[in-house]
Each structure stands twice: as C-alpha cells, then as structure tokens.
Amino acid sequence: MNQRDQSVIGIGTVGFSISEIPWTKRDFNELKRFLLSVIDGAINKHRWEDLDYTPNEDIVVMVLNHLRLLITDFQEAFIDESHYIYWSTTDELDEDPTIPIGFPQCSKHKIILSCHGCLFCNSGV
Ligand SMILES: [Zn+2]
Structure with a gap:
C-alpha cells in the first residue's frame, strides 16, 4: 500500500493541525x-x-x-x-498502531517504518 494515498490511509498529512502530531x-x-x-x-x-x-x-x-x-x-x-495515544495504540479493528513500538527501520532504506511498512519498499523503490 502506498502511504501517500490519503484516501486509503485517512490519518495523514492532508489537512491536519500541528497539535494533532x-x-x-x-x-x-x-x-x-x-x-x-x-x-x-x-x-x-x-x-x-x-x-x-x-x-x-x-x-x-x-x-x-x-x-x-x-x-x-x-x-x-x-x-x-490524546493524539499520541491515538497514533500509538491499536484501533477497534485490531490493526497495528500507526507508530510501531520501538520505531523499527527498514533494513534496506534506513527509514522509520509505519504500520504499513517502508514507504520506499511499498512504492517499489
Ligand atoms: Zn524499505
């Protein structure tokens, strides 16, 4: 899944308040x-x-x-x-938290992973 697709991910960088970080x-x-x-x-x-x-x-x-x-x-x-709690806990669908525990990185690209993996790996880079 390409994480730049805000229509799929929802919680992202399109239309957010700095306080929601x-x-x-x-x-x-x-x-x-x-x-x-x-x-x-x-x-x-x-x-x-x-x-x-x-x-x-x-x-x-x-x-x-x-x-x-x-x-x-x-x-x-x-x-x-409460925004940190929201980002770091699972939701009612029992999905992984948006911020994986321990901030794991992609071994190939050395970037922090989200619950959907590596942005570069997901987009075929
Ligand atoms: Zn990667």
Missing part, C-alpha cells in the same frame, strides 16, 4: 528539534534522489518553510497527548 510533554523539546531537523533535511533535498518522482522544488520548499514556521511557533502548552 503525536507530541508528548515528556520529550517535547527533543521531538521539536528532531522534526525541525527533518524539515531542514527535506528543504536541503536530503534523499530526494531516492524518491520515485521529482518534486516541484519551488512549491515544496515554500511549503516546508511554512511548516517549519508552524513547528517553530508550536508551544508545549498546545500539546494534547
């Missing part, structure tokens, strides 16, 4: 630093060569800079840890 108060600063480093990596085209498509650089960088600003301005007081 699975933040925890315990390690908020570390999470925020990590997320900002991921955004910076994407802005700097980290692993763009691994994608099976060519992103529109102007649009992607503009949107990533906007996301970076939203994350930078996000404060611990806005955290609702």
